[in-house]
Amino acid sequence: xxxxxxxxxxxxxxxxxxxxxxxxxxxxxxxxxxxxxxxxxxxxxxxxxxxxxxxxxxxxxxxxxxxxxxxxxxxxxxxxxxxxxxxxxxxxxxxxxxxxxxxxxxxxxxxxxxxxxxxxxxxxxxxxxxxxxxxxxxxxxxxxxxxxxxxxxxxxxxxxxxxxxxxxxxxxxxxxxxxxxxxxxxxxxxxxxxxxxxxxxxxxxxxxxxxxxxxxxxxxxxxxxxxxxxxxxxxxxxxxxxxxxxxxxxxxxxxxxxxxxxxxxxxxxxxxxxxxxxxxxxxxxxxxxxxxxxxxxxxxxxxxxxxxxxxxxxxxxxxxxxxxxxxxxxxxxxxxxxxxxxxxxxxxxxxxxxxxxxxxxxxxxxxxxxxxxxxxxxxxxxxxxxxxxxxxxxxxxxxxxxxxxxxxxxxxxxxxxxxxxxxxxxxxxxxxxxxxxxxxxxxxxxxxxxxxxxxxxxxxxxxxxxxxxxxxxxxxxxxxxxxxxxxxxxxxxxxxxxxxxxxxxxxxxxxxxxxxxxxxxxxxxxxxxxxxxxxxxxxxxxxxxxxxxxxxxx
Numbered sequence: 127x128x129x130x131x132x133x134x135x136x137x138x139x140x141x142x143x144x145x146x147x148x149x150x151x152x153x154x155x156x157x158x159x160x161x162x163x164x165x166x167x168x169x170x171x172x173x174x175x176x177x178x179x180x181x182x183x184x185x186x187x188x189x190x191x192x193x194x195x196x197x198x199x200x201x202x203x204x205x206x207x208x209x210x211x212x213x214x215x216x217x218x219x220x221x222x223x224x225x226x227x228x229x230x231x232x233x234x235x236x237x238x239x240x241x242x243x244x245x246x247x248x249x250x251x252x253x254x255x256x257x258x259x260x261x262x263x264x265x266x267x268x269x270x271x272x273x274x275x276x277x278x279x280x281x282x283x284x285x286x287x288x289x290x291x292x293x294x295x296x297x298x299x300x301x302x303x304x305x306x307x308x309x310x311x312x313x314x315x316x317x318x319x320x321x322x323x324x325x326x327x328x329x330x331x332x333x334x335x336x337x338x339x340x341x342x343x344x345x346x347x348x349x350x351x352x353x354x355x356x357x358x359x360x361x362x363x364x365x366x367x368x369x370x371x372x373x374x375x376x377x378x379x380x381x382x383x384x385x386x387x388x389x390x391x392x393x394x395x396x397x398x399x400x401x402x403x404x405x406x407x408x409x410x411x412x413x414x415x416x417x418x419x420x421x422x423x424x425x426x427x428x429x430x431x432x433x434x435x436x437x438x439x440x441x442x443x444x445x446x447x448x449x450x451x452x453x454x455x456x457x458x459x460x461x462x463x464x465x466x467x468x469x470x471x472x473x474x475x476x477x478x479x480x481x482x483x484x485x486x487x488x489x490x491x492x493x494x495x496x497x498x499x500x501x502x503x504x505x506x507x508x509x510x511x512x513x514x515x516x517x518x519x520x521x522x523x524x525x526x527x528x529x530x531x532x533x534x535x536x537x538x539x540x541x542x543x544x545x546x547x548x549x550x551x552x553x554x555x556x557x558x559x560x561x562x563x564x565x566x567x568x569x570x571x572x573x574x575x576x577x578x579x580x581x582x583x584x585x586x587x588x589x590x591x592x593x594x595x596x597x598x599x600x601x602x603x604x605x606x607x608x609x610x611x612x613x614x615x616x617x618x619x620x621x622x623x624x625x626x627x628x629x630x631x632x633x634x635x636x637x638x639x640x641x642x643x644x645x646x647x648x649x650x651x652x653x654x655x656x657x658x659x660x661x662x663x664x665x666x667x668x669x670x671x672x673x674x675x676x677x678x679x680x
Contacts, residue, residue, distance in 0.1 A: 130200050133193065137201065141182045173208040180209035203298040215301035217294050217355050221274040222282045225289045253292055257285025294355075303357040316343070316363045320371035329376055336372050340364055417528030422479040422540060423491040423568060424521055424548035425464070427455065427498065429514035432472035448472075451514060454505045458497035462490040467539050472514065475548075477540055479527055488522055489572050492597055495520060495562050496575075519552030520564040520597070550585040551594060557672075558596075559645020566593035576604040578612040579619060580646050584671045591669045596646065611641045622650060623668040627658040 131153045156165050173180055183205050187198055219225060275281045282290075294300040304312060319339070324332045340363075347358040429451070436444055452469065459466055459476045468475040478491045495518050502516045525542035551563050558580065569577060576598040582591035598608055618633030631654045638647035653670070 130197050130204070133197065134201060134204055137183050137186060138179070141186060142176065142179050169208050173205075177209065180205045199298070200296070203296055206298055207295050214291075214294070215303065215357070216287065216290055217299055217301045218272060218274055218282070218290055219293070221276065222280055222286065225286050225293070227286070253289075253296075255285050255289045255292070257288070258283060299355040301351075301355050301357050304359070309359060313359055313362055313367070317367050317371065320367055321375065324372050324375040325379075332375075333372060336368055340368050417526055417530075419524055420479040420481060420527050421483045422477050422522065422525045422527065422544065423488050424525070424540065424545050425459075425474075425476040425478075425491055425495055425518060426520075426545075426548040426552040427474045427476075427516050427518045428552055429472035429516050431514060435514070436471075451502075451505060454501040455498050455516070458494040458501060461497070462494040463487075464491060464494055468537075475540075475545070477525075477527070479525075479540075483522075485571050488568050489574065491520060491522075491568065492564065492572065492575055493600075495564075495597060496599060499561060516561070517552055517555035518562045519548050519550070519555065520562075520568045521548040521551055521592075522565065522567040523547075547585070547588075547592060551592070554583060554585075554594065554672075558649050559643070560596050562597040564595050564597050566595065569595055569597075574601050575599070576601055576608060576612065578615055578646075581619060581622075581650075582667075582669045584669050586672055607640060611637050611644060611647075614640065615644075615647060618647070618650060622654060625657070625662070625666070627654045630654045631658070 156162055184202060187193060187201055193201065270281055270284060270287060272282050272287075303309065320336060323335050323339070327335060343358075343363060344360065347360055350356040350358060435447075439447065452474070455474060456466055462478075464476045464478045466474060467477045476491075476494070478487045480487050498516065498518065502514065505514075521544050523542070523544040525540040525544045527540050528538065529536040530539055530541060531537055547565070551565060555561060555563055560580075563580070564577075569575070577595045578598065580594045580596055582593050584591045598604065598612070614633050614637040618630045618637060621627075621630035621633060631651060634647045634651040634654065638644050638651060641647075
């Protein structure tokens with residue numbers, strides 16, 4: 127550096143002549159009088175007080191052709207020494223002994239012109255640091271722990287550390303951490319990159335990408351550190367951000383997916399049974415083949431006067447009214463473990479399904495029917511001006527239950543004669559003036575209800591009769607009047623089957639008087655009068671054959 131001192135002073139004087147008054151321009155005088163330290167401090171204060179001087183001097187060096195490459199490098203290093211920070215990070219060159227070390231006895235032998243390789247001890251143009259450097263741990267008195275300290279306890283000596291610092295300054299290659307804005311920008315942009323990769327790419331591919339770009343990042347960081355001394359952040363990006371970004375986004379996606387799954391499941395439960403929703407959640411591919419044969423009890427309901435109601439009510443009001451109506455009707459179905467399979471306008475189809483015939487499940491369907499009737503009565507009181515009297519029909523048997531449809535539209539619903547028969551039984555209510563009718567298949571071995579047999583009916587399109595009962599109430603809730611009507615009606619029905627028309631007419635007339643407008647009594651009273659006038663054929667079995675919804679075949 128002493129070789130370019132004169133050029134350094136000349137350059138400083140050219141850039142800022144007023145600042146060189148305190149300086150000694152003669153290098154030899156400074157060395158001879160030992161004013162090196164004072165001169166260094168003067169230059170240091172000068173550059174601290176005038177930060178722009180260093181910038182102007184570097185610009186001058188860049189534009190000048192008077193200096194060769196080596197001088198330019200040394201001059202720039204001098205300027206950066208004086209204008210740089212108070213503290214710097216050491217850029218070690220390796221373990222102890224990496225910087226050439228010559229023992230004092232070799233120098234003495236060289237001075238005495240011993241047989242020594244003179245090229246090895248050529249000190250011309252070199253900076254020499256004199257100090258203690260021992261290779262034995264026990265003898266070390268000036269060793270410092272560094273990144274290159276050996277497992278056996280060997281440290282780098284103080285004099286070699288001083289030489290490393292001097293070489294860093296001379297080569298202008300100290301370890302330089304990124305400045306504060308660049309440091310944080312690097313961490314931020316790295317985090318954004320990791321987040322984008324992990325969010326938009328599938329987990330397995332994202333893991334490979336994170337490993338790949340992490341390897342690339344550490345490669346770039348090592349290259350910059352080894353060649354320019356630039357210290358990129360490594361610990362936070364690689365050991366914190368990378369795993370946190372990957373596993374954090376996986377966990378976030380997991381919770382988001384779970385949340386979406388719950389929302390979808392909750393939405394599906396409005397349309398499908400909970401068991402089927404759970405099955406589809408595990409394997410959506412089963413939706414087309416998810417058909418099973420079960421023993422089911424179908425409850426078909428229909429509301430009277432819905433057509434006139436829909437004609438006279440605003441669509442929004444009608445929608446709100448029907449939602450409240452169905453809320454009252456659905457609750458008993460849910461309570462007794464059934465599920466609503468279908469609704470159309472004012473009609474509802476509910477199912478109680480099990481693998482094999484189950485008396486308890488059929489009993490629950492009957493409880494639900496009675497509670498629906500009570501719920502509709504309560505609903506009537508809440509809407510005095512609007513009333514939807516609800517008729518119900520129940521039938522039991524084996525049905526196919528599953529996804530019915532094609533192409534891109536499927537519905538989960540029951541299929542089979544049981545469903546059609548339940549609908550026919552429900553429509554028979556209108557003909558008989560009743561509210562809840564059930565087939566014999568529903569009520570067999572079911573107790574706890576007041577019922578009465580209404581006869582055997584052959585519906586349109588069918589060849590076999592269906593034995594139909596009226597479901598009146600729970601046994602403990604039945605009144606004496608209801609029980610008397612049932613008893614007298616049963617006597618009349620037995621007389622009807624025996625073709626004792628007078629006796630049957632008398633019984634049906636009596637039961638219709640006890641309970642005014644008893645639909646079944648009036649129905650059979652009219653039927654017996656017709657048979658009395660026109661007796662049936664010899665093979666008559668008492669079946670009531672229906673031509674259509676409202677016509678009877680004698």
